[in-house]
Amino acid sequence: MTAHEAYESLKQHAREVAIIDSCSGLLGWDERTYMPRRGSQFRAEQLGYLAGLRHEKFTSPQFGELLATAESDGFQDQPESVEAVNLREWRREYDLATKLPKSLVEEITRETTIAQGVWVEARKKDDFQSFLPNLETVIGLTKQMADAYGWEGERYNALLDQYEPGAKTEEVAEVFTVLRKELVTLLGKIKDAPRKPNTKIVEQAFDVEKQRVFGEMVCRAIGFDFSAGRLDITTHPFCSGFGIGDTRITTRYNPNRLNDALFGTMHEAGHALYEMGIKKEDHFGTPMGESVSLGIHESQSRMWENQVGRSKEFWTYFFPMAQGIFRDALSDVALDDFYAAINDVRPSYIRVEADEATYNLHILLRFELERAMMRDEIATKDLAGEWRKRFEEYLGIPVDNDRQGVLQDVHWSAGLIGYFPTYSLGNLYAAQFFAKAEADLPNLKAGFAHGNFEHLLTWLRENIHVHGRRYRATELAQRVTGKELSPQPLIDSLNTKFGAIYGF
Ligand code: ZN
DSSP states (O other), X not given: OOHHHHHHHHHHHHHHHHHHHHHHHHHHHHHHHTOOGGGHHHHHHHHHHHHHHHHHHHTOHHHHHHHHHHHTSGGGGSTTSHHHHHHHHHHHHHHHHHXXXXXXXXXXXXXXXXXXXXXXXXXXXXXXXXXXXXXXXHHHHHHHHHHHHOOSSOTHHHHHHHHSTTOOHHHHHHHHHHHHHHHHHHHHHHHTOSOOOOGGGTSSOOOHHHHHHHHHHHHHHHTXXXXXXXXXXXXXXXXXXXXXXXXXXXXXXXXXXXXXXXXXXXXXXXXXXXXXXXXXXXXXXXXXXXXXXXXXXXXXXXXXXXXXXXSHHHHHHHHHHHHHHSHHHHTTOOHHHHHHHHTOOOOOSOGGGOOTTTHHHHHHHHHHHHHHHHTTSSOGGGHHHHHHHHHHHHHSSOOOOSTTTTTSOSTTTTTOTTOTHHHHHHHHHHHHHHHHHHHHSTTHHHHHTTTOOHHHHHHHHHHTGGXXXXXXXXHHHHHHHSSOOOSHHHHHHHHHHHHHHHTO
């Protein structure tokens, strides 16, 4: 078999794996949206079967042999070619999938399932001690997993690499440290600011059906294609791209607050626009048809949510329409007051409810703690105390229970260590990309005021979406913006925006 034939076989093989994944994805979407409650056990069996099938297919010796044969060709002479990119990424995934001993994979699956159950109870009872033994087990297994993957520098690199390929802990930490100091300063200024938004404006009755109509209108305007997507309701909103012509998002409606569904929907629509923009017709089933990393995915959702959805120009266009739809709530409200209300900044305990400015402090705290655990600098038993200490230092409010502290997120019980930083990387990349888009397209924001979002979407398609997984995140940022990942664009945009709203 020639290298070229092996490559073609790999493509076919990988397409079958991707079809299994898309079926699992669709079953998972259905489980969270429309599946009747009593179907859950059988659904677990369906998903388990597909997961096994996928693993078997992808890690088969045949796949490994095809890969080695294909790699013997000179595809790598042109590292940016479709073939070289696909081979590079298949090699990475194949090595990752075959490096862990089966016994370790099974132990992790078993222990994280148990730990998640214990965590749910511990959170309810606000009892960190009862969760501690399980957490210690999961942390121990995570270290074993990182060591099995192998790492250079520090163990956390192996974990971060699962979600953000190529990212280096030390570099991320450097950027985060600058960001943290700047955000703490910004929060201090906001706290002492002369002006405060009137949040009552967005915290009143908003008819759910009207929220749905308005949300869909916004989705359409920014480019979400309803002939290739859906919007449904779930408790925890998400976006799922199943393949060619089918990308679905979900949201949740709060009848007494406008922000939740509106910005949640824009966030998920941002993820969807990325999925819709990757050339799946040409590349489905190969890495060229996939997103770069969780951080880059999050940069797309955050950009539509924050840089677009929370901008003054966006509301210059949409506010009169919102006033027409939500007549009782908004007809007497001025645009400036509404704009301030949707941008209110307030330290709070729960990450998922945090605003644009404080959100990253929640993430930086988690990143520091999990990194320190992987370096054996913090013992798991001291985690709750460390959390309280740093939380008060960064956000300025004391934590008096662990339910709203160290026990709030599912991630650690599920063994998802190395995942949190991708949220903040998303915010950083979003700001850096948007600053470059503004420099490239001088009338970009002015266009928002006239309902023109196409220029931004086209820019994202051409600069980011079209590349699939051709570049690593850091390399993509360098190529698109001409600069390495930097905290400055985000810091500058937050200071400018909140300075104007709060009057400092
Ligand atoms: Zn997201």
